[in-house]
Amino acid sequence: xxxxxxxxxxxxxxxxxxxxxxxxxxxxxxxxxxxxxxxxxxxxxxxxxxxxxxxxxxxxxxxxxxxxxxxxxxxxxxxxxxxxxxxxxxxxxxxxxxxxxxxxxxxxxxxxxx
Amino acid sequence: xxxxxxxxxxxxxxxxxxxxxxxxxxxxxxxxxxxxxxxxxxxxxxxxxxxxxxxxxxxxxxxxxxxxxxxxxxxxxxxxxxxxxxxxxxxxxxxxxxxxxxxxxxxxxxxxxxxx
Numbered sequence: 001x002x003x004x005x006x007x008x009x010x011x012x013x014x015x016x017x018x019x020x021x022x023x024x025x026x027x028x029x030x031x032x033x034x035x036x037x038x039x040x041x042x043x044x045x046x047x048x049x050x051x052x053x054x055x056x057x058x059x060x061x062x063x064x065x066x067x068x069x070x071x072x073x074x075x076x077x078x079x080x081x082x083x084x085x086x087x088x089x090x091x092x093x094x095x096x097x098x099x100x101x102x103x104x105x106x107x108x109x110x111x112x113x114x
Numbered sequence: 115x116x117x118x119x120x121x122x123x124x125x126x127x128x129x130x131x132x133x134x135x136x137x138x139x140x141x142x143x144x145x146x147x148x149x150x151x152x153x154x155x156x157x158x159x160x161x162x163x164x165x166x167x168x169x170x171x172x173x174x175x176x177x178x179x180x181x182x183x184x185x186x187x188x189x190x191x192x193x194x195x196x197x198x199x200x201x202x203x204x205x206x207x208x209x210x211x212x213x214x215x216x217x218x219x220x221x222x223x224x225x226x227x228x229x230x
Contacts, residue, residue, distance in 0.1 A: 034218060043118070043205060043221040090157065094219075101147060101170065102219060104157035 002027050004091050006105035013081050014113045021076040021108050023091030033074040034092045034102065035065055044090065050074060061085070086112045116140070118222035120206050126228045127196060135191040135225045139208030146189050147209075147219060148181060152202035160204075163189065165211070193227075201229045 003026045013019055025031055032051050036044040048059025055067040065076045074091060088109045092102040119138040127133055139146050148160040159173040163183045174180070178197075183189040193200055203226050207219035 036221070041223070043120075043223040044207075046218050046220065049218050092157075101159040101162050101173065102149075102157075103159070104149075106156045 002093055002103045004093050004103055004105035006089075006091055006108050008108045009106070010109045010111070012111040012113060015083050016080050019076075019078045019081045019085070019110070021089050021091075021110070023074045023076065023105060024072050025074060025091070025093045026072065027093050027095075029095060031074075032094045033065075033067060034094065035059065035063070035074075035076050036090045036092060037061075038088045038090065038107075040087075047076070047089075081110075081112055083112045083114065086110055118206055118208050118220055120204075120222035120225050122225060123223065124226045124228075126230065128230050129198060130195055132192065132194045133196055133227065135193075135204050135227070137189045137191070137206030137208075137222060139187065139189070139206070140220055142210065143208035143220075144186065144211040145209040145217065145219075146183055147207040148189070148191050149205045149207065150202045151205055151224070157205070160191070196227075196229045198229045201227055203227070 005024045007022050034049045035047040037047050038044050047063050048057050048065055050057050050067045058064050063078050067074050088107045090107045091105040094100050094102040121136045144165045146163045149157050151157045161181045162170040178194045181191045203224040205221055205224045207221045209217040209219045
């Protein structure tokens, strides 16, 4: 069965520090992988997606993620965190180019200290 | 509008009442999804519509839940005889047709449902 694990429930970083949010997935076929961000009271905003090709993908707001098939991972990174990045981050896996239902991880809540 | 629109944004109702939640997808998007986000369960898939195909209802938690999509556009999620465990944020998403490149799902801001 498809599953996504985000091992860190809550992460706190200082503004300007680097960030890495972990995501491991289990999927029987070629995975399509996504990172979404959710601010309080808001819906989910797509940060980036991996469908094929280059395993390092760039997204919005300075985020990037690297697909590592051998480790079944799709970790999200940002070199320098801004206070506005405080939010909850969800990793998701889906099929057929994203047109099938998504399976989400439980999310990682990011707190940014000034 | 440019994004997925959901209404109402908040709904408070008494246990046992029926509720209807509405989703207006992005224009031209043929796929529409409903998810539920609750504290204990995270984000769960409920139902998926794709064009004129039969919907994938595999995520609906009970027969009290149903959804329809009229005219291939607006969708309504109905919960009958609401229970307290139905309290959650109900999120709708839409995506462009298969075959038109990659089709990430775009989400609305959700309906926060509270059952008293």
